[in-house]
Amino acid sequence: MQAAALCAFGLLLPWTARGQSCWHGEFDEQRCCVKNDPACWDDLYTRGKCCMGNETRRSRGDPTCWMDGYSYEECCKENPKDGCWDANFGPERCCVDKELNVTDLTVNVLEIDFAEAFGRILAHLNDDSDCEGEEFWNDVKKTGAALNVSHTFGQVGRPPNDVILKLVSKRALRWAQEPQTWHADAAQCPEGALAAVDLVISDIDRALERWTWGGDVSEDTARTLAGLRHALAQRRPFASMQPWRTQDLMVEHVPRLYGLEGHHRCHGSSLRIYMYQLPQYAYMLKPVLRCSQKMSQCSASVHLHRWLMSGSCRTESPEEADLFYFPAYEACYNETACSSGDTERCFPQSFDPEELPFFHRRGGQDHIFVFACNLLPFMDLISIRTRNSIMVTVESFQAVNVAGPNMLAWLVYSKDVLIPGYIPAWRVSSMVAFCRPMIERTILATFHGHSRSSEKVGHMYKRSLMSEVRDRIISYFGQNSCCSAGPPVRDYFRRSGLSRFCLIPAGLTAWTIHLYEAFFFGCVPVILSDDLTVPFQDVIDWTKVSIKVPTNLTMEELHQKLLSVRFGTLKRMHQALKDARCWFDYSRGWGIEGQHENDCSPYNGLMRGLAKRAAAIKTSAHALPKYWEPSTG
Known part of the structure; x- marks a missing residue:
């Protein structure tokens, strides 16, 4: 019955009278309950759950307690999973076995919206006749359905397990390398093709270090897949694809970050911003998709950089630039430049902002550095060298931490720009x-x-x-x-x-x-x-x-x-x-939404702040070089 993909998410299903949610496709009550075919049963579908008619049975704890990724096994033990218990849910209620009538059990479970939603999706997974005949599409559908329900209720959800991830990734990599295979599979099962790319594209973007795939697995490969998906989705939107609709909101940022959704006018700003693209620091901008969502509240640096890269305010001429932007996905932690030693920062120890080609033009005043999580401590060399630079940051104040490391730093409102933390669209x-x-x-x-x-x-x-x-x-x-x-x-x-x-x-x-x-x-x-x-x-x-x-x-x-x-x-x-x-809302302000100065988005808020800083820099008296001496002429 291939329920393993669903069981992996620890989600509860609403059991209906006489096991109605158990019977799909070739599996029915006659085959499973009367003939007791062992192929019917696995971790999710058991004879005790599906073949019980209207009799009572003993429940392992209170089934109405288990939702949003929590289960009896995770909570009813000596060291329960963090978040199991609160004023409404405690071990005295949830860990006590009791006799439950099937009808009563159904009513109780359906009072929980999460379980009801998941049950409804499960009940329709095999009702759609499209894409039948290949187990690959069923795995994609079930794995995506579990993620979709999790996202609907504000839960991250578990990613595909290694078996499914490897299976789907191999297929997706073949699509990237053989467009004819993509077109054939997309014609056979367009909904499945879209969902499959969604499930694995972030892992392909970070090169899937866990396995050896052969061929070029990189951002370029992921961008190729994103382009194929984007073109198909334009012709066949997800809105009418239940129950295939899986991660459309989870990956809605992908086409934008890969430059597939056109350019914008930086909300009408006249600023000209030069984007550093130095090969020795290119690794600090990878992997794009993983860094754009990893500890998501700290990932604004990815979205700001890619938004500016697709805007009219970007210039490739340093001579006409008002500001200089050094991109670094510093909040991505161990995915990029962070060392595993005792450093207090994610920038490499060798990084010196004064070595940037145009830093000394105005003593760093016209240079932008983004810190989407924690500012660097004042004692850090970078903080010392960039004391006149523009810090785009979510932080306004960091106190000394008695446990270390020393985090003391704060925003200087006259020169820095405060931004909100990033929240994913889903x-x-x-x-x-x-x-x-x-x-x-x-x-x-x-x-x-x-x-x-x-x-x-x-x-x-x-x-x-x-x-x-x-x-x-x-x-x-x-x-x-x-x-x-x-x-x-x-x-x-x-x-x-x-x-x-x-x-x-x-x-x-x-x-x-x-x-x-x-x-x-x-x-x-x-x-x-x-x-x-x-x-x-x-x-x-x-x-x-x-x-x-x-x-x-x-x-x-x-x-x-x-x-x-x-x-x-x-x-x-x-x-x-x-x-x-x-x-x-960081999903706003791209494409046509970023055309006008009055359009609402965090990017417009950023540009307004930068415009004020740029105007102040032009009137600044800081025009001398760092060192000088009398002319010898």
Whole structure:
């Protein structure tokens, strides 16, 4: 029955009376329950689950507890998986076996949207007659279906297991090398061809180090595949392809990053930006697709670079350049230049910004460096050499960390540009789907995230001077029946979409991605981070979309403050959040959306900030070389 691809994701299926969800294709109740054909059964489909009629059976724990990648085996043990338990789900409820009637079990499970959605997709996987006759397409369909449901509910989902990844990758590599094979397979099963490329293109882009494939496996190979997929998708959009619709939002960035979706006018900016392309640092820009999503909140550097590369503001002439951009996917961590030693930075130890060809033209003032996660500490050589340069960063302040390494750094608002953290399009779509009208929100305030008291966070986090506010939030609001606070939970999207306020505390540094997620959830962000500076203040009135309070405010005082906000005010702020969310959506601003100066996107916010810095540089008195002496003439 080939259920292994589905079992690998740990997802629960809603069992219906007499095992209706068990019977697909050649497998039916007569063959499996009466004749007991062993080919019917595997880890997912068992005789006990499918051949039980209306009798009762003993459940291993409460089946309504297991969703979003959690299971009895992961949670009901001495050291449960992080996030298993919260105020609604605990071992006393979920780990106790009990007798369940099949009908009752069906009703209980279907109350959980995640399980219901997965069950519906499973039930239709074999109803479509297209692409039958080859097990390859079935593996692609089932693996993609599991990912699709995970993304719909805000879960990353597990990637294909090694067996399926290797199988699909070999087929995809053949497509890249033999276009005639692609056209034949795409004609036989267009939906499957699209989905197969989606499943493996990021792994092909990073060269699939785990296996020896033969031939050239690289960004060029992945770009070839992306081009084939893009052309097919234009003729056969995914919208009508259920249940094949798998990762269209997960890979929506691929054509843009590979330059397949045309150029834009940099939101009408007149700036001219020279992009360094130095061969000795080319490895710091690979692998593109993996770096664009790995620890996604820190991957804006990839998207900013590729956006500028496809824009009219880019110039290849240094003489006409207003600014110089040094691209580096520094937040991709061990995928690029980071060493495994005791370095505090991801740039190579040999990198010296003063050796860049045009750095001394204005003492580095007109040079741009992007830090999409942590700024370099002030003690770092690069920070010293680039003290006059423009830092494009998500960070506004990093405190000294007593656990080390020394992270102390902060944004200089007069010369640097603050940007929001990156949120993938599939995650944005899911958050917006859970965004409820304010009148339907039943939770006053919510926060679920890591804290110093979390068992599985690193030692730097536990000793961070800024994160103590998280413990105070969890301690107080976690015990309040009208609120929801604690460690990460499975239904985080659902809770956030039902909350009037989202609490935004500092963490390891002053910023957190929770701030920008609140815009898509539609919950009013309440910022508890004294040193946080917010981006795009020239286009967003932050006093109308958020609340910022001192971190030394007691939680009792904060609670009363939130209760005192009038409902009419909440409705206005909710609408303002929805109106402003486009400034934090990195999927906007490409192609025709990036043509006009008033179009809304984080790239437009960046260009506005850079324009102000460039204007200030032109009037700067810093025109002398680094060293000088009297003329000998």
